[in-house]
Amino acid sequence: MFKLDFAHKPTQWLILCLLALTWGSSFILMKKALVFFTPDTVATYRIALASLVLFPIAIRNLDKIKGHVWPLLAVGLFGNGLPALLFAVAQTQIPSSLSGILNSLTSLFTLLIGVVLFRLKTTVYQVIGVFVALIGAAGLIGFNSLAAFSENSQYALLAVIAASMYGLAVNTIKSKLPEMRPTHITALSFLMTGPWCLLYLLIGTDFISIITEDSKSWSAVGYLTILAVIGTAAAVVLFNRLIKETTAVFASSVTYLIPVVAVGWGILDGESVTLMDGGFMLFILTGIFLINSSHPKAFLNRLFR
Numbered sequence: 001m002f003k004l005d006f007a008h009k010p011t012q013w014l015i016l017c018l019l020a021l022t023w024g025s026s027f028i029l030m031k032k033a034l035v036f037f038t039p040d041t042v043a044t045y046r047i048a049l050a051s052l053v054l055f056p057i058a059i060r061n062l063d064k065i066k067g068h069v070w071p072l073l074a075v076g077l078f079g080n081g082l083p084a085l086l087f088a089v090a091q092t093q094i095p096s097s098l099s100g101i102l103n104s105l106t107s108l109f110t111l112l113i114g115v116v117l118f119r120l121k122t123t124v125y126q127v128i129g130v131f132v133a134l135i136g137a138a139g140l141i142g143f144n145s146l147a148a149f150s151e152n153s154q155y156a157l158l159a160v161i162a163a164s165m166y167g168l169a170v171n172t173i174k175s176k177l178p179e180m181r182p183t184h185i186t187a188l189s190f191l192m193t194g195p196w197c198l199l200y201l202l203i204g205t206d207f208i209s210i211i212t213e214d215s216k217s218w219s220a221v222g223y224l225t226i227l228a229v230i231g232t233a234a235a236v237v238l239f240n241r242l243i244k245e246t247t248a249v250f251a252s253s254v255t256y257l258i259p260v261v262a263v264g265w266g267i268l269d270g271e272s273v274t275l276m277d278g279g280f281m282l283f284i285l286t287g288i289f290l291i292n293s294s295h296p297k298a299f300l301n302r303l304f305r
Helices: 011-022 028-031 038-060 068-088 096-103 106-118 124-141 151-176 182-202 207-213 215-245 246-250 253-266 275-291 296-304
Strands: none
Touching: 011 028, 011 215, 011 253, 028 068, 028 096, 028 215, 028 253, 038 068, 038 215, 068 151, 068 182, 096 124, 096 151, 096 253, 096 275, 106 124, 106 151, 106 275, 124 215, 124 275, 182 207, 182 215, 207 215, 207 275, 253 275
């Protein structure tokens, strides 16, 4: 039977690229699903199905919930449920490529929330990175002034808020669930939100009536199923294995590849991406690079060794 050897560097890079392709494609999949379904339907289907896929893992590890209910609930809400809804709402008005770029601000908010709420120590490079990434984000969102936002800018801000929630979830995991395995955290946090999303999907949305009355909507169901099963459950398993067999530094470098994939899909789908957009994206990626490294040269040496 074919088996991936995670100890080999080429295999590690292959998995890294597969993760970037999977997560970078999630924004175009949401865009296609939103043609038939409302944002709340897209979000609840995604979370409900992912929780069903991870349900066997969650059931086998129910004993680990004891004493960790609130941290797991926080991870479920801020790491999965609410961001899924906010990104879906945002993409009703902004391009999928922009969503993918703004998603990369997760590292920035992980640092900022860590400093403000969890007293995380920072380096000069990380502080510089925060300012560089913020310049890129402000340019992409299109601030004309601090008081006047365009309608699309407000929707872009929803994606930024979603990224900040991811940052809160990451810090919750680091500070409140340090001894729990990442796969167990993922499965149990989805167990906290999945049943409620499934209930809302069935009785609070028109999901059932759409798929029974419009056969074309099944293509959107297919996109959402790929997003939930491959983009959430399977990708998390691969990512956790990659962290275990390599380093967190190497695995986290997927952050830089996701927006590139998202922009690529956007261009193929006819979205307009200007040179200025590319320049602001470069600002964000440079900022994220500085935030993730205590010393840039050392970071690169660990990444490619």
